[in-house]
Amino acid sequence: MAIQPDRIDQSGLELAAMLKHLRKQAGLSGARLAARCNMSQSKVSRIEGNRVRPSLVDVEQILKGLGTSPPVAAEVLALARITQTEWQDRRALHRKGLDKKQLELAGIEASTTDFRYFLLSMTTGLLATPEYIRESISDTPPAQQAKAVRMKLERQAVLLDRSKKFAFILTEQAVRYPLASPGAMAMQIDLLISISRQENIRVGVLPRDVKFSSTPLSTFTVYDERLATIETDLGAAVFRGSKDIRSLLERFSSYEAYAAFGSDARELLTHWAGTFRQ
Known part of the structure; x- marks a missing residue:
């Protein structure tokens, strides 16, 4: 796509x-x-x-x-x-202010029941520790950073709503990319392990040596079957067309078949956290 x-x-x-x-x-x-x-x-x-x-x-x-x-x-x-596709330029979003984007995402999350996230290179803010979030927005103007971190952490409350279902698939690269210090990375992976035990959340991981796709990869999120986003380093595309959303749902399902979930995922995550602690 x-x-x-x-x-x-x-x-x-x-x-x-x-x-x-x-x-x-x-x-x-x-x-x-x-x-x-x-x-x-x-x-x-x-x-x-x-x-x-x-x-x-x-x-x-x-x-x-x-x-x-x-x-x-x-x-x-x-x-x-x-x-039906909307392009959100990353530089324009930064000028607009991260707080506006956080409010927009919170609104989408409040009205969504079924979430699917494919994370290619980094962990999403919903699954992140404060230190990881700070590092992920280090290029943001200092005046905006504290507020953006607080708003991202506040959005994590949506994970506690048992009426909502979440499925996250992270590549090994997304889990292990050394965005923060080794100690902070170990704590970030510990958080993933903890979240994976919540009954309304599935956390899957795709090890580096598993070939799960022959097509170019992008981070994407699907909200129910009404809205989807694909993120690149330049910005994000927002899709509302049913055909595009179905295509991403099919892609997500194909990745699920190769991902480790449950205790298998926690075993891999524990090992990766241990490498940072060493």
Whole structure:
């Protein structure tokens, strides 16, 4: 799943222009199309003006109202799927402030029941000690750091909600990357061991010598079956399209088949923590 930020930004304009072109080609006014789609004329106008992001259902209704041929409809829907993706530039997020991002994540977590995390290179803040969190945001302006650490730690309370289910898969690299001092890393891994014993949380690890994928890897999170994010060093892509989310769920399931869970995972984690203590 390639992420092209420029393509994401451009897709909304392309979709709006294409829908407007198809309406004019069909000889329909905005009002007539709106009536056929059981949609307000103002909504049709906002969609065609790229002032609102249409859902896939909106686009399907419009294409049906226009009587668009199957090949053209497939092309438009493929473009509509891209518009369901949002790019969050890492530098822009830093300028906006980490506290805003933490509030956004807390809101998503509050409304989510089933979480799936694949962690490629680092541990997520939900599973992190204060020292690990501080090191992970060391490039953040000092004025923001204390507040960001506090907010990340406060978000960990969501793990105690037994109505929610969590599945974390970490590569050995994510567990053992020496972000902090050896002693702090040992304590960080101890925390993973402790969390893995909680009944609503599954922690799996993928040892370095296990070949579990032949495709490029990225850190990603799936929230229920309604939202997913993929993170890179440049930023994060947010997906809302059902096809993209299903693809990530399938990928997560394939990784689960190779990961060690339960006592097997704790045995590996205990060994890795011991190497830091040595």
